[in-house]
Amino acid sequence: MSEQLIIHGGKTLHGSIEASGAKNAALPLLAAAILTSEELLFHRIPHLKDVSTMLSLLVHQGADVSINEGNQVTVCTASLTKSEASYELVKTMRASSLVLGPLLTRFGHAYVSLPGGCAIGARPIDLHLKALEKMGATIHMEHGYVKAIAENGLHGAHIHFDHVTVTGTENIMMAAVLAKGETILENSAREPEVVNLAETLIMMGAKIEGAGTDRICIQGVETLHGGDVHIIADRIETATYLAAGLITGGDVTVTDTDPHMLEAFLARVEEAGAMVKTGQDWIRCASDKPLQAMSIHTTPHPGFPTDLQAQFMALMCCAQGSSVITENIFENRFMHVQELLRMGAHIELDGHSAIVHGGKPLSGAPVMATDLRASACLILAALAAQGTTHISRIYHLDRGYERIEEKLMSLGASIQRISQSSSTGEEY
Numbered sequence: 001m002s003e004q005l006i007i008h009g010g011k012t013l014h015g016s017i018e019a020s021g022a023k024n025a026a027l028p029l030l031a032a033a034i035l036t037s038e039e040l041l042f043h044r045i046p047h048l049k050d051v052s053t054m055l056s057l058l059v060h061q062g063a064d065v066s067i068n069e070g071n072q073v074t075v076c077t078a079s080l081t082k083s084e085a086s087y088e089l090v091k092t093m094r095a096s097s098l099v100l101g102p103l104l105t106r107f108g109h110a111y112v113s114l115p116g117g118c119a120i121g122a123r124p125i126d127l128h129l130k131a132l133e134k135m136g137a138t139i140h141m142e143h144g145y146v147k148a149i150a151e152n153g154l155h156g157a158h159i160h161f162d163h164v165t166v167t168g169t170e171n172i173m174m175a176a177v178l179a180k181g182e183t184i185l186e187n188s189a190r191e192p193e194v195v196n197l198a199e200t201l202i203m204m205g206a207k208i209e210g211a212g213t214d215r216i217c218i219q220g221v222e223t224l225h226g227g228d229v230h231i232i233a234d235r236i237e238t239a240t241y242l243a244a245g246l247i248t249g250g251d252v253t254v255t256d257t258d259p260h261m262l263e264a265f266l267a268r269v270e271e272a273g274a275m276v277k278t279g280q281d282w283i284r285c286a287s288d289k290p291l292q293a294m295s296i297h298t299t300p301h302p303g304f305p306t307d308l309q310a311q312f313m314a315l316m317c318c319a320q321g322s323s324v325i326t327e328n329i330f331e332n333r334f335m336h337v338q339e340l341l342r343m344g345a346h347i348e349l350d351g352h353s354a355i356v357h358g359g360k361p362l363s364g365a366p367v368m369a370t371d372l373r374a375s376a377c378l379i380l381a382a383l384a385a386q387g388t389t390h391i392s393r394i395y396h397l398d399r400g401y402e403r404i405e406e407k408l409m410s411l412g413a414s415i416q417r418i419s420q421s422s423s424t425g426e427e428y
């Protein structure tokens with residue numbers, strides 16, 4: 001049964017909402033449960049499709065998982081029996097490749113399906129595999145699976161990533177914490193989610209220095225112990241709701257978050273004319289007039305995040321003037337453009353750049369979500385558009401945004417989710 005979102009645009013959003021735990025922190029942290037046979041208690045787990053997929057993967061391997069009250073989950077992998085990740089699960093969530101490093105370093109072997117590509121790009125994991133080979137693993141590809149073996153265990157290595165990879169950094173960091181000797185990661189990712197993982201591994205007994213910089217040094221240890229895992233706020237969700245306030249000329253505060261994780265985004269919207277106020281764990285954005293056009297290009301953290309490119313494009317469609325949005329991380333992350341054009345946006349594509357001519361009001365239309373962040377972009381556009389927008393294929397959305405309708409309704413949006421059978425029945 002497919003579902004749609006119906007949004008009546010033109011409502012100005014006001015109010016305050018709480019950020020959820022970060023999807024892109026929760027996924028590697030759950031994979032890290034494989035590194036210890038003691039129990040981990042996860043706080044602030046977001047209830048998302050991708051998270052339940054990762055939990056199913058762990059259960060399939062033999063882990064004990066219990067979903068507690070609120071957003072708490074306990075995971076214990078003492079009884080792990082399988083060191084594999086099946087295609088059925090990996091094809092629905094490419095971040096399943098994050099179990100490769102932990103399985104290999106704990107068991108000396110792993111059999112993990114190669115993640116398929118996805119809408120936004122080929123998404124290979126060649127850099128993960130090259131690093132594991134340098135650490136002593138032998139890697140074979142067979143029937144779409146990665147068969148990795150390290151009979152004598154993994155050993156430390158000096159690894160230089162050809163280019164920045166977030167899950168590559170996380171995968172190899174997890175492989176290195178139980179490897180023999182020292183591992184150095186050069187050109188490592190600096191995302192807050194990488195730091196959250198490193199700090200958790202240190203809590204578990206790992207020896208890691210330099211997380212948050214482009215050079216991380218890890219001394220392998222014998223074993224790791226369990227404990228409490230605190231997941232950081234979702235910075236991409238936070239910025240998405242702040243953008244919802246701005247695009248509707250409103251005033252939105254997001255609490256239980258961290259402004260330091262969003263410095264590039266906040267600097268851009270402030271330069272574009274938004275009022276930005278921050279505290280230790282909250283951010284408030286408001287704008288009672290259209291923003292000025294502002295060009296951006298996406299880069300690894302601390303630059304402008306690729307996961308906010310689509311949302312920022314929606315903002316620029318409603319800004320005064322023209323802006324250039326350049327996507328440097330993924331090769332195909334402009335699929336939201338065709339849908340925005342259906343809503344009356346004026347955008348020209350030129351290779352990795354989109355020239356956005358703002359100022360013309362958007363109009364509601366039937367549109368189709370193509371990937372997770374494109375779905376968020378279409379919601380933002382629909383909130384600002386004149387008239388009603390139907391967004392189909394919103395299963396993409398449920399992978400990364402917890403209770404999005406509830407949170408937007410609490411800010412004054414007119415939004416509802418319907419199942420296909422109760423709508424007019426067209427498949428857009």
Ligand code: EPZ
Nearest residue numbers: 024095123124125126127128164165166167168307329330
């Ligand atoms: C992580 O994906 C995030 N996912 C993505 O968020 C995010 O967009 C991306 O980092 C960039 O910030 C999770 O953390 C679960 P990369 P990841 O490896 O690690 C190429 C979302 O919307 N590359 O940093 O897969 C790759 O193709 C998702 O929440 C290789 O060529 O991204 C891409 O062009 C989408 N070989 C670039 O590097 C490799 O071995 C950066 O990818 C690895 C990556």
